[in-house]
Amino acid sequence: MKYLDEYRDEALAQALLDRIRRVQKRPWMLMEVCGGQTHSIVRYGVDDLLPKEIELVHGPGCPVCVTPLELIDKAHAIASRSDVIFCSFGDMLRVPGSESDLLTVRSRGADVRVVYSPLECLKIARSHPDRQVVFFAIGFETTAPANAMLVSRARQEGIDNISVLVSHVLVPPALEAILDSPVNRVQGFLGPGHVCAIMGYREYEAISARYKVPIVITGFEPSDLLEGVLMAVTQLEEGRAEVENQYARVVTRDGNGAAQGLVSSVFEVCERKWRGVGPIPQSGYRLREEFENFDAERRFEVGAIDTQEPPVCISGEVLRGIKKPHDCPAFGTDCTPAHPLGATMVSSEGACAAYYLYGRHHKATTKG
Amino acid sequence: MCLGIPGQVVSLEEAGGLRMGKVRFGQILREACLEYVPEVGEGDYVIVHAGFAISRVNEEEAARTYQLLEEMGQLQELDPDDAEVGGSEDTSAGGEPH
Ligand code: SF4
Numbered sequence: 001m002k003y004l005d006e007y008r009d010e011a012l013a014q015a016l017l018d019r020i021r022r023v024q025k026r027p028w029m030l031m032e033v034c035g036g037q038t039h040s041i042v043r044y045g046v047d048d049l050l051p052k053e054i055e056l057v058h059g060p061g062c063p064v065c066v067t068p069l070e071l072i073d074k075a076h077a078i079a080s081r082s083d084v085i086f087c088s089f090g091d092m093l094r095v096p097g098s099e100s101d102l103l104t105v106r107s108r109g110a111d112v113r114v115v116y117s118p119l120e121c122l123k124i125a126r127s128h129p130d131r132q133v134v135f136f137a138i139g140f141e142t143t144a145p146a147n148a149m150l151v152s153r154a155r156q157e158g159i160d161n162i163s164v165l166v167s168h169v170l171v172p173p174a175l176e177a178i179l180d181s182p183v184n185r186v187q188g189f190l191g192p193g194h195v196c197a198i199m200g201y202r203e204y205e206a207i208s209a210r211y212k213v214p215i216v217i218t219g220f221e222p223s224d225l226l227e228g229v230l231m232a233v234t235q236l237e238e239g240r241a242e243v244e245n246q247y248a249r250v251v252t253r254d255g256n257g258a259a260q261g262l263v264s265s266v267f268e269v270c271e272r273k274w275r276g277v278g279p280i281p282q283s284g285y286r287l288r289e290e291f292e293n294f295d296a297e298r299r300f301e302v303g304a305i306d307t308q309e310p311p312v313c314i315s316g317e318v319l320r321g322i323k324k325p326h327d328c329p330a331f332g333t334d335c336t337p338a339h340p341l342g343a344t345m346v347s348s349e350g351a352c353a354a355y356y357l358y359g360r361h362h363k364a365t366t367k368g
Numbered sequence: 369m370c371l372g373i374p375g376q377v378v379s380l381e382e383a384g385g386l387r388m389g390k391v392r393f394g395q396i397l398r399e400a401c402l403e404y405v406p407e408v409g410e411g412d413y414v415i416v417h418a419g420f421a422i423s424r425v426n427e428e429e430a431a432r433t434y435q436l437l438e439e440m441g442q443l444q445e446l447d448p449d450d451a452e453v454g455g456s457e458d459t460s461a462g463g464e465p466h
Contacts (some may be wrong), residue, residue: 036371089418117419119401122384137416142372145404146418153384194372197415197423220372249429250372250415256423259404 002189005212009223017049023234027053027146029185030232031178033171033323034192035062035349036220042354046229047299054233057185057321060174060274061192063139064091064347065319066179067167068273072097075136075165075221077302079110081194082301085128086132087121088136090114096345098308118150125154134296137164142194144285145259151287151294166248166287169272171195172203177280178320179211186321190225191217193247198263203208205243219247266291275343276309276316288314315340317350325352332356372415374425377408383420391416 003106032038038058041047047056060066079086093102093114106112111131115121118135125133137147153160168280171192178184192205194216208215214235217356218228228246245251265288272284273328287295312330317323325344327333335341337353344350348357375391380402382388387402391414400414405421408414413430414421 117401119384119386119419142417142422145421145422146401149386149401149403149420153386156385194415194417194422197372249426250423256404258406258423262404 012223013049013226016223016230020054020226020230020233021051021353023230023237024051024054025120025237026238027055028187028233029055029057030188030190030229031057031059031186032190032218033061033175034061034190034220035059035065035347035351036193036194037039037190037218037225037352038062038190038298038344039349039354040220040222041225042351042358042360045061045224045358046222048227050229054229056229058318058351059189059321060178060319061140061171061195061278062319062344062347062349063143063169063359064095064169065315065350066169066274067092067095067138067343068097068275069309070273070305071165071167073305073307074297074302075318076100076102076105077113077305078134078165078296078300079105080108080302081110081132084132085111085113085124085136086136087113087115087124089116090139091347092136092138093124093156094340095343098306118146119153121162122148122157122159125159129161130297131161133162134300135162135164136167138167138196140169140171140192141199141263142192144267145198145256148263151291154264154294155291163299164287164338165296166267166286168267169271169274170269170283170285172207173280173283174274174277175204175207175215176211177277177283179207179213181320181322183184183322184358186213188214188236189216190228190232191215191243193217193219193224193251196245196247196251196255198256198259200253201243201245201251202253208241208243214241215243217243217245217247217251219250252326255298276313276319278316297337310341315342315344315350315352318344325355328352372417372422374397377402377410377412377414377421380410382461391421434437 096111101244102112121135216228216231231244267285269282270286270287271281273279314328335345340346347353370441375393377389379390380391389402390397391400400416401420408424413425
């Protein structure tokens with residue numbers, strides 16, 4: 001069976017698949033929320049192993065993919081300043097803005113640095129007191145504690161040549177937006193394991209109850225994903241709609257209290273725009289007023305930005321599970337990881353990049 | 369981006385006013401901030417994301433999947449090839465994602 005022997009636990013995967021086959025009676029459509037899960041599913045062919053009647057569609061949980069174009073363009077404008085050292089997670093470097101990407105900006109002479117942890121910015125700022133260090137603080141709830149700690153330490157240590165360009169998004173409002181859509185086809189979710197490691201899953205209980213949709217908080221290993229599918233399909237077949245926790249080795253119902261505490265002392269909830277999707281109310285974080293000195297958008301007057309998205313790109317529909325990458329006419333032709341037109345072709349967690357990387361160039365290779 | 373890698377805390381230290389630690393991922397040792405996992409000590413497994421430990425890996429829960437396997441192994445007696453994978457060694461780490 002395709003890829004099955006690559007599985008860490010071949011026997012476990014096989015047993016889970018058998019059980020899924022026994023439980024499943026009707027066709028179901030599930031969405032895995034997190035881009036890390038998408039990557040695992042496509043890499044290991046998890047969706048190809050499932051019965052034909054179970055379709056997995058890919059969710060919006062790729063922070064690099066949903067960071068709005070305006071902010072990418074702003075990042076480029078700020079990074080281009082000669083007084084700035086612009087720091088970012090590596091994933092952001094090749095994300096296309098209206099004109100170019102951060103790599104190109106760097107090749108034109110900008111000081112753009114990749115950091116693994118936001119805390120590295122503290123060191124950089126201390127050793128360059130004459131420069132402005134700007135960190136591109138993107139991410140979902142998983143990354144918010146790391147980014148919040150940077151801001152909190154910068155203030156505590158009085159390092160004032162640091163600022164952050166914030167583009168933080170939250171998962172639950174995006175799920176509601178998907179469920180509210182008249183074209184929604186998703187009947188159950190594999191919830192985002194590491195987001196819930198921070199936030200717990202109480203918020204998801206409200207969504208599950210309101211929309212009568214099963215949500216199974218799921219890990220990232222192929223066998224985690226198969227077990228998540230089994231749990232979700234079992235609920236659907238039995239007519240239940242609850243939150244269940246497949247990833248209990250990492251996730252608890254209440255999440256990480258220490259992390260939530262610091263995050264809510266630094267950030268507050270606000271409306272955010274999602275690339276390809278548009279604005280979603282209460283779907284992100286911005287800095288609280290006490291920390292506005294550290295807001296790069298205030299510190300640097302960037303001026304009006306006129307964004308332009310390639311009209312061919314359907315990444316917004318891909319991110320909402322309405323379409324799949326090979327439904328896009330540019331997929332694999334005009335748009336490839338070497339020349340991405342949209343952000344979902346850049347990040348390895350983006351569905352377009354994952355499909356390209358693992359050879360899904362034709363519709364026939366997947367179920368549709 | 370929400371990639372979280374399981375590793376084992378091998379030492380604790382205080383640096384820049386923060387609780388830090390060395391975490392082993394297979395052959396690689398890396399520094400991680402442990403501020404968000406105050407309950408974690410040397411020898412514990414954690415999930416690390418962007419240089420921060422975000423959660424302790426619950427070893428009993430990690431073993432659960434393997435119990436499930438054993439249970440199902442019994443359901444699968446007819447297929448002896450599947451029966452032998454019982455408790456592989458790195459259960460508590462939850463395996464290393466890519
Ligand atoms: S293949 Fe490229 S152009 Fe098409 S949706 Fe994906 S990122 Fe956009």
